[in-house]
Amino acid sequence: MIFDSQKFARKYALIYTGILAVLLIVPLVTYIAILLQIDDAKVKLSLETQAKKIMVSMQRYKNSEKIYHFPRYKEYRSALYNESEETVYTDLDFEPEKFSEGYHHQGKYYYYVYPLPNGYYFGAKILLVSTEHTANMIYLFAFSVMIAIVIALFIFSLLLLRNFSAPFEKLNTQLDEFIKDSMHEINTPLSIINLNADLFANKYGENKYLWRIKSASKTLATIYNDMDYLIKQGRVEYSTKVFDMSEFIQNRVDYFQEIANLKNIVLRTEIEKNILYDFSKTKLQRIVDNTISNAIKYSYDDQEVLISLGTQGETIVFSVEDHGVGIENVQKIFSRYYRENEAKGGFGIGLNIVKQITEEENIALDVHSKLGKGTTFMYTFPKK
DSSP: OOOOHHHHHHHHHHHHHHHHHHHHHHHHHHHHHHHHHHHHHHHHHHHHHHHHHHHHHHHHOOTTSSOOOOOOOSSOEEEEEOTTOOEEEEOOSSOOSOOSSEEEEETTEEEEEEEOOSSSSTTOOEEEEEEEOOOHHHHHHHHHHHHHHHHHHHHHHHHHHHHHHHHHHHHHHHHHHHHHHHHHHHHHHHHHHHHHHHHHHHHHOOOHHHHHHHHHHHHHHHHHHHHHHHHHTTTOOOOOEEEEHHHHHHHHHHHHHHHHHTTTOEEEEEEOSOOEEEEOHHHHHHHHHHHHHHHHHHBOTTOEEEEEEEEETTEEEEEEEOOBSOOSOTTGGGSTTOOSOGGGOOOSOHHHHHHHHHHHTTOEEEEEEETTTEEEEEEEEOOO
16 A cells, blocks of 8 residues: 655656657757768868868979978878879878778778879879868767756656655555554454354354354455555565464364355365474465465355365475366456456455465465366465
8 A cells, every 4th residue: 555656756757758858869869960961071071172282282393393392281191192002102190991082981080082183293193181080079969968858857757746646645645544544443343243253152052143243254354454464565574483384274274164164165174284384474374364265255155175285395385276166367366456256245455465475485376277167276385
């Protein structure tokens, strides 16, 4: 019955942040792709411009001048190659892989290859101009914007969902307190009914009407214990200790005998003696009580329910087999509030509690059922 508004807000804030971030980041990625294309075009244009400057410089050189000072630039490197792609001149920091005309990219180097016409160019046929360039600033900008979007969305979603969940948390707290008070009020008259039923039986003897009263009170007690366990779930740590599992289950069978008597159902037992196990009695009682009470509830009259406990290797196996209506959908019966047969009553929480306990304690649970034939619940407790 616990409603954690903080956990609720964090969980759904993450979900909403993820959805909205995807919707906002898609156009951002498109924008970044455009920025990268523009940046690429700028580099290409600058390399073409530098190539033309170098060509103009070479064209102005006169053969009468003994020395030609090849133009150098801080951000650019250049090279000249002959028809065989042999180096005529170079101040490059790398070896280019391609000499085809046009714009090329090699690692951090961007370079432009320009074919030279005959004359003026010292016998060279290829001019190559390069520069070192990275788009790190664009990527840093993109990363920063993405992080800012995600953080802003998460904070906004978290604040919104906290305010949204506050009324539900308050309502849940009030409902929780109401259920606790109701459970306390139910426990007192239930104890009085059981006590006076036993006193009446001792004084006047058993009869079918008394059986019905005691059966109804025990059924109500099982529901009460389920509700009590559900309320305390997540708040109470159930301690474990070593106890006689055989004796414990036999006592629970005796407890349900009066309920079985109303339908002339025989509770037959095959319980191996002196099986000791380290476990929580509260959790084991929820497993045993819900399984046996369901077996009685859904069995046909004048049948028997077989309750077994034994060891298989290093594990302990507890099973309950009935001869009744069977289960149509085995997977759904463990869902909270699910009832396969509305006419049988109950709240649909017993088997959900059982499923939770088996998962918490690594207990293997196998259910085999045939419609109109019966059902077997088998629990395999791990070695401890």
